[in-house]
Amino acid sequence: MSKKSERTPVLVADDDPDIRLALEMLLQYEGFEVWTAKDGEEAWRRIEAERGAGRAPALVLTDLKMPKLDGLELLERIVALEDGPPVILISGHGDVATAVEAMQKGAANFLEKPIDDKRVLVTLRTTLREGELEVENQELRKRLTGRYELIGESEPMLKLASQLEQAATADAAVLITGENGSGKEVIARNLHYKSTRAAGPFVTVNCAAIPNELIESELFGHEKGSFTGAFERRTGHFEAADGGTLFLDEIGDMPLAAQAKVLRALESLEITRVGDSKTIPVDIRVIAATNADLATAVEEKSFRLDLFYRLNVVPLRVPPLRERKGDIPLLVGHFLEALTERAGRTPPPVNAEAMEFLTTLDWPGNVRQLRNLLEGAAVFATGDAIGKADFEEVLAGGPGLAKVPTGPELEGEDPFAAPTFEEFKNQSERLFFKRRLEANGGNVKRTAEELGMQRSHLYKKLDRYQLR
Ligand SMILES: Nc1ncnc2c1ncn2[C@@H]1O[C@H](COP(=O)(O)OP(=O)(O)OP(=O)(O)O)[C@@H](O)[C@H]1O
Numbered sequence: 001m002s003k004k005s006e007r008t009p010v011l012v013a014d015d016d017p018d019i020r021l022a023l024e025m026l027l028q029y030e031g032f033e034v035w036t037a038k039d040g041e042e043a044w045r046r047i048e049a050e051r052g053a054g055r056a057p058a059l060v061l062t063d064l065k066m067p068k069l070d071g072l073e074l075l076e077r078i079v080a081l082e083d084g085p086p087v088i089l090i091s092g093h094g095d096v097a098t099a100v101e102a103m104q105k106g107a108a109n110f111l112e113k114p115i116d117d118k119r120v121l122v123t124l125r126t127t128l129r130e131g132e133l134e135v136e137n138q139e140l141r142k143r144l145t146g147r148y149e150l151i152g153e154s155e156p157m158l159k160l161a162s163q164l165e166q167a168a169t170a171d172a173a174v175l176i177t178g179e180n181g182s183g184k185e186v187i188a189r190n191l192h193y194k195s196t197r198a199a200g201p202f203v204t205v206n207c208a209a210i211p212n213e214l215i216e217s218e219l220f221g222h223e224k225g226s227f228t229g230a231f232e233r234r235t236g237h238f239e240a241a242d243g244g245t246l247f248l249d250e251i252g253d254m255p256l257a258a259q260a261k262v263l264r265a266l267e268s269l270e271i272t273r274v275g276d277s278k279t280i281p282v283d284i285r286v287i288a289a290t291n292a293d294l295a296t297a298v299e300e301k302s303f304r305l306d307l308f309y310r311l312n313v314v315p316l317r318v319p320p321l322r323e324r325k326g327d328i329p330l331l332v333g334h335f336l337e338a339l340t341e342r343a344g345r346t347p348p349p350v351n352a353e354a355m356e357f358l359t360t361l362d363w364p365g366n367v368r369q370l371r372n373l374l375e376g377a378a379v380f381a382t383g384d385a386i387g388k389a390d391f392e393e394v395l396a397g398g399p400g401l402a403k404v405p406t407g408p409e410l411e412g413e414d415p416f417a418a419p420t421f422e423e424f425k426n427q428s429e430r431l432f433f434k435r436r437l438e439a440n441g442g443n444v445k446r447t448a449e450e451l452g453m454q455r456s457h458l459y460k461k462l463d464r465y466q467l468r
């Protein structure tokens with residue numbers, strides 16, 4: 001056997017020739033065989049070609065934003081392979097949302113730009129070792145569940161946890177209700193990872209964030225050319241969730257027309273792509289969540305009764321934080337730990353008086369609000385502990401209870417000091433949405449109504465300014 005074939009092949013995909021070359025040199029020097037591709041499509045072709053020859057890269061390192069086929073799409077294709085190699089995504093600096101999405105879609109790891117040689121090697125080795133030990137799947141799941149760990153030992157939470165345990169193993173539909181930020185998504189993910197479908201995909205659909213006219217194509221997919229703008233064939237969320245769990249978030253916001261189609265798909269476990277006539281079987285479990293009162297929506301005829309029954313097989317109610325204030329210290333500990341991991345430095349602990357103060361608040365934005373307040377106070381805290389004054393300082397900053405000190409105010413900047421008109425517009429827009437959202441206790445639906453905006457449009461803005 002030649003020396004070359006003993007080297008472990010790694011595929012590097014990046015449209016930036018400089019990064020490609022830098023990674024190639026680094027990895028070659030470290031003894032890997034390096035295959036390069038200048039976009040996702042070329043990477044995918046290489047994988048297919050090599051598979052034809054019975055070879056496969058031990059690992060794929062791919063940029064996120066690339067022409068033709070981007071990193072996430074490439075990831076999706078690789079994950080769909082039986083025995084596909086682990087994928088490390090390289091994302092732009094600060095693009096946490098995409099990184100999380102990548103992890104959810106099955107990326108083994110992600111790296112942030114600018115690329116640091118040592119981090120690349122460490123991440124690469126860790127990922128490869130995990131693969132070798134064949135614990136990669138379990139590791140990934142553990143990491144995911146770690147991020148969505150359900151914290152709480154108050155009586156209502158213990159009750160919820162035991163209901164969750166029971167519901168997880170049944171394959172029945174679950175309807176999760178609860179206020180904003182109370183932890184509905186956390187519950188949904190826990191259900192998935194405790195179910196027999198844990199190895200399958202968990203696909204989230206935010207029903208409120210999809211424009212009405214696109215919902216059918218998003219859910220069921222479409223054929224190329226089936227409507228203006230449908231340039232490519234597209235797989236819908238139902239198909240993507242095959243073998244796993246489909247999480248229909250904000251189900252109360254689903255338009256009536258779509259409700260009928262969703263019901264049909266759930267009853268028949270078959271879907272039809274827009275612009276196609278053949279039916280495709282899908283094996284999914286559905287979990288839905290809402291902060292709206294669906295029973296009232298049914299009475300008001302904005303939600304179909306039959307769909308309500310279909311989704312509400314196992315109802316789970318997530319109690320608001322004010323009903324379980326005893327969990328606050330545990331949650332605080334949990335979030336400080338998470339902050340440590342993310343920021344790489346340990347934030348100071350919360351002193352007793354400050355902890356007591358937290359239990360006096362009402363928490364209309366629930367656990368999310370607690371997290372935001374805590375992260376804000378951790379930024380302000382100067383002493384060796386986070387004190388009541390630090391919380392009050394964050395609270396004093398705006399009409400909402402928990403003001404998130406990110407963006408312009410954090411640096412003490414105001415939009416008028418922006419160096420360019422473009423930045424002025426961005427900063428003021430961000431501030432505008434932030435304030436309005438806070439004034440509505442984080443309720444997106446209400447904010448959209450107040451502003452006379454489509455919810456999907458508002459969601460885009462919130463994502464853009466990382467206000468969710
Ligand atoms: N019991 C919990 N343990 C740990 N973290 C929690 C818990 N509940 C909520 N969180 C955290 O609070 C935040 C909000 O949770 P989540 O997104 O699940 O709420 P939600 O009910 O889906 O909110 P929304 O109504 O806005 O969609 C997340 O950061 C989540 O990790």
Ligand SMILES: [Mg+2]
Pocket residue numbers: 184185249
């Ligand atoms: Mg949610």
